[in-house]
Amino acid sequence: MKGWLSILFILAGLFWMIPATAHADTANVQVDNLNVRTGPGLSNSVIGKVQKNESFSIVDQRGDWVEIKWNNKTGWVADWLIQIKQDETVQSKVDYLRVRSKGSLSGGVLGYLMKDEKVTKVGESGDWVKIERSKGSSGWVHKDYLGTYNTDTPKDDTASSRPSSLGEVKVATAVLNVRSEATTNSSILKQVRKGSSFEYIDEKQGWYKIKLDGSKTGWIAGWLVSRSGDASSDESASGTKSKVTLQYNATNIRSGPSTGHKVLGRAGQGDQFDVVSKEGKWYKISYKGSEAYVAGWIVDESDSSKPTPVSSSHLNGKTIVVDAGHGGFDPGAVGHSGTYEKTLTLQTAKKLKFTLEQNGAEVVMTRSNDSYLSLSARTALSNAAKGDAFISVHYNSVPQTIKASGINTYFYSSNTRTLASNVQSGVTQATGLRDRGIKQGNFHVIRYNKKPSIMVELGFISDADEVKTVKTSGYQSKASQGIANGLISYFK
16 A cells, blocks of 8 residues: 555656646636627627636637636637736745645645746745646645746846836826737737836837836837937937817817816917927927917827828829718717717718828729718629729727727738738827727628728727717828828738
């Protein structure tokens, strides 16, 4: 019998010699009754619900959706309704560190860790840490014998310090992805929240490389942050100042960044002011020898960083079919402030027509007034036109209990994926709204179209803040220019 016990003890120890496998990050649910779906998208079936503060292991990520392990199977949840927690890796400080069955000296010994051996921390209780080496092989060790481990930490004691800071950036959007490379196609390392500040150590093509915890770094989109405390640049260095242009007559100029502050004066449509800084949705401006504030949703901003049209030669001879979504007795989504989607799509489509024509294209409109046109009629008109691309303009919406923002572009067939990617990149860079990526969508107007066709969702009118932005003429002009830039890149 003793012989068998010895063998079992040895096998238990050997079990801890199995090479470690990567442990999934954790999804912490932020809302009650979050739908779990069969696939990554709102069009997929709901197979269950999870509740606020519940946590699940992450299996995969695709765009704005996360696949989780749930009820002995997997399902997909929206990433804007969860918080992703990255697991911490720890390492043993000593040889033969005992791994026990529970967080106590009375726990049976399951095996051992050797010095510098790395494992995943999955829990903690008092002075004990629960660890996992490979799926199913978990145990407890005393925290005094563990140290943190960072894959980016140099192994020699004489390693040089990290690059010096070039300045500081502050997150200006609700949720911002930190990516592995300076591109929207690279993997997401983590997400940071509005108001968070980071030192940056490099800058290229509109992206900032920021310092994260420890010695880790990542890239964030420069058009979704505000910059302060630069070591190498200011207004005098660039020779330009950002300006805002008022869109309406009798615009209130206030003493502070809210409608509750005193009105210092009023200014008219077309008046311009130098921007001192931006505070949330408000601009701090130079006004009558002092400083004042104006609401950001009733102005246009212009500066040296504003996206400029690409060479128009690439749209010469091209015919673009522009489809303003909904219309007539079909209002589309109804926004937070009662705004009809059909109104915004027509306004934007008209601006897009003008922008494309300025860049050399011919434009066919599916509708140019508030009239109803069936989906079949739209595709029939598009297929009859000798066009080179079809762009359907829409705005997004979700139930008021859900927080969502940003832009995404849909394509149907794989041969239109590049068109969707180019337009998505162009419009997010031009507007500065959250990049929700491109997705395959089974929508009638792009499914039955014989030419390269996409549907662009230009923001969430269900969001109280975002609807104020997308309603403005300035935003719609920027979105139109971004779509045009994407088309130009596509036809190069």
